[in-house]
Every structure is written in C-alpha cells, then in structure tokens.
Amino acid sequence: YTGHALLWLLLLTALVRLGLQEAAARVGVVSGRGLAHAAASSLGYPRWVRGVLFSGLTLAVVGASVRSLIAGATALHTLSAGQLPPMAGSAIVAADALVLLGLHDLGVRGFEAAVGAAFATGAICAIITAAAAETSTADVVVGVVVPGVPPNAVTSALQALGGAAAPHLLVLHSTTVLTRQVNRRSAAKTHEAVWYYRLEAAAACALALA
Numbered sequence: 535y536t537g538h539a540l541l542w543l544l545l546l547t548a549l550v551r552l553g554l555q556e557a558a559a560r561v562g563v564v565s566g567r568g569l570a571h572a573a574a575s576s577l578g579y580p581r582w583v584r585g586v587l588f589s590g591l592t593l594a595v596v597g598a599s600v601r602s603l604i605a606g607a608t609a610l611h612t613l614s615a616g617q618l619p620p621m622a623g624s625a626i627v628a629a630d631a632l633v634l635l636g637l638h639d640l641g642v643r644g645f646e647a648a649v650g651a652a653f654a655t656g657a658i659c660a661i662i663t664a665a666a667a668e669t670s671t672a673d674v675v676v677g678v679v680v681p682g683v684p685p686n687a688v689t690s691a692l693q694a695l696g697g698a699a700a701p702h703l704l705v706l707h708s709t710t711v712l713t714r715q716v717n718r719r720s721a722a723k724t725h726e727a728v729w730y731y732r733l734e735a736a737a738a739c740a741l742a743l744a
Contacts, residue, residue: 538669538677539684543694551700552739558708559731563716563724568709595702601693603627646710653738707735 562568573579573587607623637648683691711731717723 537684538673539682540687540691540694541674541677542679542681543683543691545678547694548739552735554700554704555707555735555739556728556732558704559711559735560728562708562711563727563731564718566712566718568712569705570709572708591701591705598700598702601696606630 558569561572565572570591574584579587603624606627607620610618610623610626611620634645634649638645640648711727714727716727
C-alpha cells in the first residue's frame with residue numbers, strides 16, 4: 535500500500551512519543567502525582583479550566599480507543615482473508631481489552647510483564663514477517679532517511695501523527711511510575727529513577743516501532 539515510504543514518519547513519531555512519555559514519567563517521579571492529579575489540584579487552575587482539561591482528555595481517550603478498536607478489527611479481517619466480519623473482529627478486540635484489565639489482578643509487576651510479553655510477541659512476529667517477505671535493505675534505508683508522503687498515504691501519515699501523543703498512555707505512564715518507591719528528598723535518587731524510566735520508555739517505544 536505505502537511500501538517503505540512512511541518509515542521515516544514512524545521513526546519520528548516514536549521519538550516524539552519517547553519524549554512525551556519521559557516527560558510524563560518525570561512529572562510523576564518528581565511531584566509524586568500523576569498528570570491528572572497534578573492538573574486537577576496542584577497548579578491552581580480554576581474549575582472551568584479543569585473541566586476543559588478533563589473533557590479534552592476524555593475525548594482524546596475515546597478517540598484513541600475507537601481508533602484502536604477499528605484498527606484491530608481491520609487487521610483481523612485482513613489476516614482472515616475476509617472470513618472474519620469486522621463486527622466479530624471488534625468483539626474480539628474488546629474481549630482482549632477486558633482480559634488485559636483482568637490481568638491487573640496479578641499486581642503491577644505481573645501486569646507489566648504480561649503487556650511486555652505481548653509487545654515482545656508482536657515484535658518477534660513483525661521480524662519474522664519482514665524476513666519472510668525478503669524486504670530490501672536498500673528500500674528500508676531509503677524509507678527511513680528520505681522523508682516523503684505519497685499521495686495515497688496522506689491519511690496513513692495523519693493517523694501516525696495523531697497516534698504519537700496518545701494522551702491516555704501519558705496519563706497512565708505518569709501514574710504507574712508512582713508504584714515504585716523513590717526517595718524524592720535525594721536529588722541523586724530522583725535523577726536515577728528518571729534515568730531508568732527513560733530507558734524503560736525507550737525500550738517500550740522500540741518494541742512498538744518494531
């Protein structure tokens with residue numbers, strides 16, 4: 535459909551996502567509060583500003599969820615050669631989300647391990663698929679280095695840009711870092727925690743890019 539023409543954009547969005555997630559983790563580690571809590575209570579915003587922030591975040595989360603649902607259903611429809619109806623694919627994706635929520639009972643570490651295993655499985659499948667497709671290394675390099683958007687890929691490019699922010703993931707990331715005990719009275723310990731969260735976010739973005 536687009537070949538390797540948008541690889542440069544995928545790399546760019548991954549770097550943007552990495553910067554945003556690192557900033558969200560920094561807010562959580564340094565302040566001891568997630569983004570939602572910080573916006574609601576610590577900055578002295580009036581009630582109407584907090585309402586606008588909450589409404590905008592809610593709409594962003596709903597939009598990202600609907601996009602993921604449609605993307606998953608479309609992928610299953612394609613992988614099944616059209617045998618699986620989109621509505622059935624949507625039900626499977628929704629059930630998968632409920633299973634992930636159920637995994638939260640395993641605790642934060644168990645949930646993180648399950649999500650990490652899912653990402654790793656996807657990355658391995660992507661690598662196997664790329665190897666089986668006999669992808670040209672030269673085409674991949676050109677796609678990464680030479681920016682350009684083919685006329686038939688404008689919509690895909692906009693979707694990639696829209697997915698870079700993922701506000702619900704930023705709020706979640708700024709909150710999950712609070713599960714680890716950090717001595718915020720020590721600048722060295724706080725800096726060390728931020729550094730490790732930066733590495734964690736880099737690994738997650740690398741797996742997502744793969």
